Amino acid sequence: MIKRAQRRCKICRAKFTPAFDNVRWCCPEHGAEFAMQELAKKREKQSKAQVKKERAEWRERKASVKKLSHWINMTQRAFNDWRREFLLAAGHGCISCGTKTAFAWHAGHYRTTAAAPQLRFTDDNVWLQCAACNVHKSGNIEAYRCALVELIGADRVAALESNNETHRYTREELAAIRADARANLRALKQQEAA
Numbered sequence: 001m002i003k004r005a006q007r008r009c010k011i012c013r014a015k016f017t018p019a020f021d022n023v024r025w026c027c028p029e030h031g032a033e034f035a036m037q038e039l040a041k042k043r044e045k046q047s048k049a050q051v052k053k054e055r056a057e058w059r060e061r062k063a064s065v066k067k068l069s070h071w072i073n074m075t076q077r078a079f080n081d082w083r084r085e086f087l088l089a090a091g092h093g094c095i096s097c098g099t100k101t102a103f104a105w106h107a108g109h110y111r112t113t114a115a116a117p118q119l120r121f122t123d124d125n126v127w128l129q130c131a132a133c134n135v136h137k138s139g140n141i142e143a144y145r146c147a148l149v150e151l152i153g154a155d156r157v158a159a160l161e162s163n164n165e166t167h168r169y170t171r172e173e174l175a176a177i178r179a180d181a182r183a184n185l186r187a188l189k190q191q192e193a194a
Contacts, residue, residue, distance in 0.1 A: 071175070093129040109139075
């Protein structure tokens with residue numbers, strides 16, 4: 001006969017010698033109470049899973065109702081954050097006036113998002129600008145163009161200026177651009193921290 005090791009009852013914590021390996025209680029009353037506790041835990045776990053599932057469905061329904069402009073703005077914010085940090089880390093200053101000290105930095109578009117929305121997420125079209133040039137001088141475009149020709153060349157600037165094709169972004173495209181920008185920004189911050 002196998003001598004069984006003593007266990008503690010899950011209900012009263014008293015030591016007992018179990019008759020079988022799967023017994024975790026000292027008497028039938030405690031067995032019933034333990035089973036009820038386990039059932040309550042299982043129901044609570046299922047309830048939490050159901051609540052989590054319902055919340056995910058709610059978020060999905062809520063997102064599907066939002067206008068495309070909402071997703072464009074979210075993507076633009078993420079892209080601009082990445083581009084600004086990337087150019088600051090590379091040592092660039094304001095493309096228009098050349099200053100390297102500014103109160104606030106903007107991601108200035110050479111061709112505006114209103115004039116050329118198809119270029120709003122193009123790296124060649126977005127450069128670092130100080131707030132004075134971007135806001136108060138309406139982008140300071142003359143100086144912007146001269147500096148842009150020096151940075152990327154006249155051919156690429158001409159390609160930007162002549163790009164008039166239309167493009168309507170989809171939510172999937174915007175999500176991919178936003179995810180890419182966030183990943184690039186995260187990698188850049190990790191690189192700076194190391």
